[in-house]
Amino acid sequence: MTDTQIKHDNYTSEDIQVLEGLEAVRKRPGMYIGTTSEAGLHHLVWEIVDNSVDEALAGYATHIEITVNKDDVVTVKDDGRGMPIEKHKKTGISTVETIFTVLHAGGKFGGGAYKVAGGLHGVGASVVNALSKWLEVNVWRDGKEYYVRFKDGGSVDKSLEEIGAVDKSITGSQVRFKADDLIFKEGTVYNYKVLYDRIRQMAFLNKGIRFTFNWDKDDDNKGTTTFCYEGGIKEYVEFLNKNETKIFEDVLYCDGYDEATNISVEIALQYNSSYAEKVYSFCNNIFTPEGGMHLDGFRNTLRKSLSVYAKDKKFLKDDEPEFTNEDVKEGLAAIISVKHPDPQYEGQTKGKLGNSEVRTVVNKLFNDYIKRYFLENPDIAKIIVEKAKSAAAARLAAISARESARRKNDFGSSNLPTKLKDCASRDASICEIYIVEGNSAGGSAEDGRDSNFQAVLPLRGKVLNVEKARQHKIFDNAEIRMMIQAFGCGFGNEIDISKLRYHKIVIMTDADVDGQHISTLMLTFLYRYFKPLIEEGYVYLAMPPLYKIFKGKMVRYCYSDEELELAKRDFGDIKYDVQRYKGLGEMDASQLWETTLDPEKRTLKRVTIADAIEADSVFSMLMGDEVEPRKNFIIENAHFAKNLDI
Ligand code: 28F
Numbered sequence: 317m318t319d320t321q322i323k324h325d326n327y328t329s330e331d332i333q334v335l336e337g338l339e340a341v342r343k344r345p346g347m348y349i350g351t352t353s354e355a356g357l358h359h360l361v362w363e364i365v366d367n368s369v370d371e372a373l374a375g376y377a378t379h380i381e382i383t384v385n386k387d388d389v390v391t392v393k394d395d396g397r398g399m400p401i402e403k404h405k406k407t408g409i410s411t412v413e414t415i416f417t418v419l420h421a422g423g424k425f426g427g428g429a430y431k432v433a434g435g436l437h438g439v440g441a442s443v444v445n446a447l448s449k450w451l452e453v454n455v456w457r458d459g460k461e462y463y464v465r466f467k468d469g470g471s472v473d474k475s476l477e478e479i480g481a482v483d484k485s486i487t488g489s490q491v492r493f494k495a496d497d498l499i500f501k502e503g504t505v506y507n508y509k510v511l512y513d514r515i516r517q518m519a520f521l522n523k524g525i526r527f528t529f530n531w532d533k534d535d536d537n538k539g540t541t542t543f544c545y546e547g548g549i550k551e552y553v554e555f556l557n558k559n560e561t562k563i564f565e566d567v568l569y570c571d572g573y574d575e576a577t578n579i580s581v582e583i584a585l586q587y588n589s590s591y592a593e594k595v596y597s598f599c600n601n602i603f604t605p606e607g608g609m610h611l612d613g614f615r616n617t618l619r620k621s622l623s624v625y626a627k628d629k630k631f632l633k634d635d636e637p638e639f640t641n642e643d644v645k646e647g648l649a650a651i652i653s654v655k656h657p658d659p660q661y662e663g664q665t666k667g668k669l670g671n672s673e674v675r676t677v678v679n680k681l682f683n684d685y686i687k688r689y690f691l692e693n694p695d696i697a698k699i700i701v702e703k704a705k706s707a708a709a710a711r712l713a714a715i716s717a718r719e720s721a722r723r724k725n726d727f728g729s730s731n732l733p734t735k736l737k738d739c740a741s742r743d744a745s746i747c748e749i750y751i752v753e754g755n756s757a758g759g760s761a762e763d764g765r766d767s768n769f770q771a772v773l774p775l776r777g778k779v780l781n782v783e784k785a786r787q788h789k790i791f792d793n794a795e796i797r798m799m800i801q802a803f804g805c806g807f808g809n810e811i812d813i814s815k816l817r818y819h820k821i822v823i824m825t826d827a828d829v830d831g832q833h834i835s836t837l838m839l840t841f842l843y844r845y846f847k848p849l850i851e852e853g854y855v856y857l858a859m860p861p862l863y864k865i866f867k868g869k870m871v872r873y874c875y876s877d878e879e880l881e882l883a884k885r886d887f888g889d890i891k892y893d894v895q896r897y898k899g900l901g902e903m904d905a906s907q908l909w910e911t912t913l914d915p916e917k918r919t920l921k922r923v924t925i926a927d928a929i930e931a932d933s934v935f936s937m938l939m940g941d942e943v944e945p946r947k948n949f950i951i952e953n954a955h956f957a958k959n960l961d962i
Pocket of ligand 1: 364367368371393399
């Protein structure tokens, strides 16, 4: 044993207290990580990675490596200073053990300046330990390597010891853990895409930090990806616009730090030729889906400064109205990222930044920047003004189109589309509407449903490409008018959810590429015009089966290739038949009920905002002006996209 080794008995009163603390986490994991489903499992990774990011933001780590192995063991490693191993004053045990065994509120203890107080983030590494079957830590510090291991949700398995000498220049921390399947009952299997997307996002949000992602499973994703963006959110905006036609090359970027409030701000933006906006705001590296003060400050300053500039330069006449927020967001891609020492989150899903001082700080910084930018770059200022002017003109056209439509009582709830096969119940909380592509499938759905609470709206042809069309065109589209009428809650900024006629809006398409394409279109449309319905969890995807495996009266429906393989085993020696469903139309009414409509048996996938944003970006790529990325996408996905008619 060496002098630096910190030995303590396994049964001191502190230890017992510690275990009681971690036991509380195991009793109510949801309180600490939100859920114990897939999102909660991934939360464990982010807790550990966040600590590495903090060490990098403090200026000590440059590289963070995340590995998932075949057995879903996660390893996170950084090249920071290494967690301190000295005895911690308050706890009497080593700091590293304290970090993993003492529950603490984010920020207060961890030393990270930017934790999400009160929220689920930054609850700390001890929570990860509490929810792991085992967890081990290696620390490289002062020319030595240290090791400690915990098991069964936080009891010390091997106490902290020095395990070797290394060169003094080697420093850092590594955590390996296996999530506990007693806690994560749905399984401890990580999702490649979830990890990949978030790691890339963190790399965009934290310029210069190098992230390495190793996926060590024997599947199609096996391999290593490195993300490092010297340009940070400037490159994030380039990424958002990579499939769009930019209307100027520059990405506007500013950053600043306010000493009085300890708030730092980064903003990047660029316009493209589309009519949609992609504006995402973050606080402390966490997406704020409901926006908040940082976003308000950004939008108001953009609107005001562009209006003032346009008036000044006589692009807008004295008697013309100033731009609205709507006018300046057409074709806008932007990232607003703030760091706040004590963020307050509000709103339905706690996804809205409430601290009002953030708005003031963003206003000041962005206003100074953009005023100067317009003066120095009059050509670009003019392009943006022209874009906003044409948006304003379109907005006025849309208002008059909508007013004339309203006069005809088109979107009034009294007027339901003739094609809608409505349900009997008027209790929206139990009512469901199936939006079905194709007439034949619509027929089976109409016959197979329970008409007490299930309505069917068959759509013919593809939903209008909302990316390319402006509002007044969109309302000319018959399919879209039918949906607006059927939902009954209005659309766009004027949604009144209390008027929504169905609390489940279910998109039902064939389980093939064409079907996927249509559901992408549908999701994009709903995202752009009915966002609150997605946010409130009213939108679902139906999951029709891919196969039927049967022998005589013995029948099983399978929803994936894996399920089919498993089912084949159950049929064993029996000579079975397999039918592959190419489309919903191949199922008769009773089969459709049994497999896809019956609430007792069906699977519905609830659409999240993240799904919709993903659909939106795939969609922009498939539909946008840029031909090259679309071609690449089709070539890369050729095995899968053979029927994609774009
Ligand atoms: C794989 C996960 O957790 N990295 C970390 C550090 C570095 C320090 C630290 C962490 C000090 C006072 C608690 C080192 N030297 N990666 C990580 N790297 N924590 S976590 O300090 C913890 C705080 O109370 C560190 C000097 N100061 C800080």
